[in-house]
Amino acid sequence: MTVTRAAKRTAARLGAVVLTGALLAACGSSTDGASGDGAGGEVTITVDLFGSFGYKEAGLYAEYEKLHPGVTIKQTDTEDEADYWKSLQTRLAGGGGLADVQGIEVGRIASVAKEQAERFEDLRKYGADALEEQFAPAKWAAATGGGGEVLGLGTDVGPEALCYRADLFKQAGLPTDREELAKKWATWDGYLELGKQYKAKAPGKHAWIDSVGSLYSIMIGQEKERYYDASGKLIWQDNPALRTAWDHSVEAARSGLSAKLDQWSPQWNQAFAAGSFATIPCPAWMLGYIKGQAGDAGKGKWDVAALPGGAGNWGGSYLAVPKAARHKKEAYELIKWLTAPEQQTRLFEKQGNFPSATGAIEKVAGAKDAYFSGAPIGKIFGDAAKAAPVQVLGVHDQNIAQQITNALSEVERKGTSPEEAWSNAKKGVENTLG
Incomplete structure (x- = not known):
């Protein structure tokens, strides 16, 4: 999943329950030596995520508990990654x-690696350095x-496609074949x-x-450099690829193509069942969210096609x-198991979260999804x-990214001019970065 998330993964996710830091206080901190919750060595491992990573839905927690008698997994999650x-x-x-395990969206991992390393365990202590070859080099390096x-x-990566309602396309007289x-x-x-x-013909x-925010997010996800260059310099204001994504998003807003929905809002969630929009930029983790x-x-009404403009x-x-x-x-033992190729393969097959483990990527190549009209999601x-x-x-x-999508929402919802909205985005970034 994730989340891009922004993911975000961000990360788009299923069955979320908002949980404040106060409610997590019972998870507390203790010494390295603490390994059990009570007599008999029983352990409750707490997992705190944003949205749904799909582990519970895919039955992975239940299987882990069965394989490890005495272990109980308790998950909490917050729908909005921000x-x-x-x-x-704060915590x-x-x-x-x-919690014992905390999820980190890919858009935050640089902050963890460069600014907060002292607040997280170095997993080499538990043997994680032996797992490096299991992951794509870029995925591994980002968390180093x-x-x-x-x-x-x-966990996962977010390769992009476009999900669409074939039934609505047909009603509007548009082609429905994914290759066409x-x-x-x-x-x-x-x-x-x-x-x-x-x-012009929509039912x-x-x-x-x-939303135009999702259009912007998927387009900027096609770029190597977005907000920073390889040296760590901020380039977002002068990045022509970012301005192209901005301009196309503005055009979609001004052309009245958007349902004007805040992603992850209750209204957005309800819109999937109501058929309020015909297309949605669709990283792999979005498949499970749509199903939920x-x-x-919705089974058989949705389909998946390759993304405009190339991969991202x-x-x-x-x-x-x-x-x-x-x-x-x-x-550590839990996250090692959850991120192993076998579990990543199962998670893709059940939830659509595309694996970051190289061994799992090969295993899912032939996967199809009946819910999405038999789309060859493994290949796409x-x-x-x-x-x-x-x-x-x-x-x-x-x-x-949040400040830019906030500004695009002003164009979409309030009719704010693109020039004023861009200025507001700049001010928002300046205030955020300090």
Whole structure:
């Protein structure tokens, strides 16, 4: 998943329950020696995530508990990754209220590796350095601290495609074949043009896309350099690729193609079942989210096609163990198991989270998804993962992205001029970065 998340992975996720730091206080901190909760060596491992990584839904927690008698896993999660990250920072600063396992969205991992390494366990202590060859080099390197510390294990990545409602396309007189559509929207200009055709004939009040923020996020996910360059210099204001993503998003807003929905909001969740939009930029982890929100009634109505403009990545996450965790060794054993190729393969097959473990990527190549009209998701997302650029990750990627999508929302919702909205984005970034 994740999340890009922004993921984000961010990360888009299923069945979330918002949980404040106060409610987590029982997780508390203790010494490295703490390994059990009571008599008989029984251990409760606490896991705190944003949205749903799919572990519970795929039955992985239940299987782990069966394989490890005496172990109980308790998960809490927060739907909005920005809220989750803010709460996590508060708890890290105070040293209390932390779970044994904390999820980290890919847009935050640079902050952990470059600024907060002292607050997380170096997993080499438990043998994690032996796992390096199991992961794609870029995925592994992003969670490596300046002193070589291994600060997290990779869960998924977010290769991008486009999910669409074939039934709504048919009602509007548009093609429904995924290969034909991929040719028609080979470019983002082609995608917007098809959207205008859809709008002219769309049934009811069905929009072309959920929000211009999701359009921006998927487009910027196709770029190697977005907010920082490889040297760590901020480049977002002068990055032509970012301005192209901005301009296309503005065009979608001004053309009335958007349903104007805040991603992860209750209204957005309800819109999947209501069929309020015909297309949504779709990193692999979005598949499980769509299934959860659209339900059984959506089976066979959705399909997946290759993304306009080439491959990209949006989201993906890590599992980390805070220094203040109560059960560090047990937490490591759990995340080692959850991120192993076998479990990543099963998670993709059940939830759509595309694996970051190289062995799992090969295993899912032939996967198809009946819910999405039999789409060959293993090939679609596998091809995208192979072609996606290795992105430069900056310390404040998520913060900058949030300010830009906030500004695009002003254009979309309030009719704010693009010039004023861009100025507001600049001020927001300046205030955020200090």
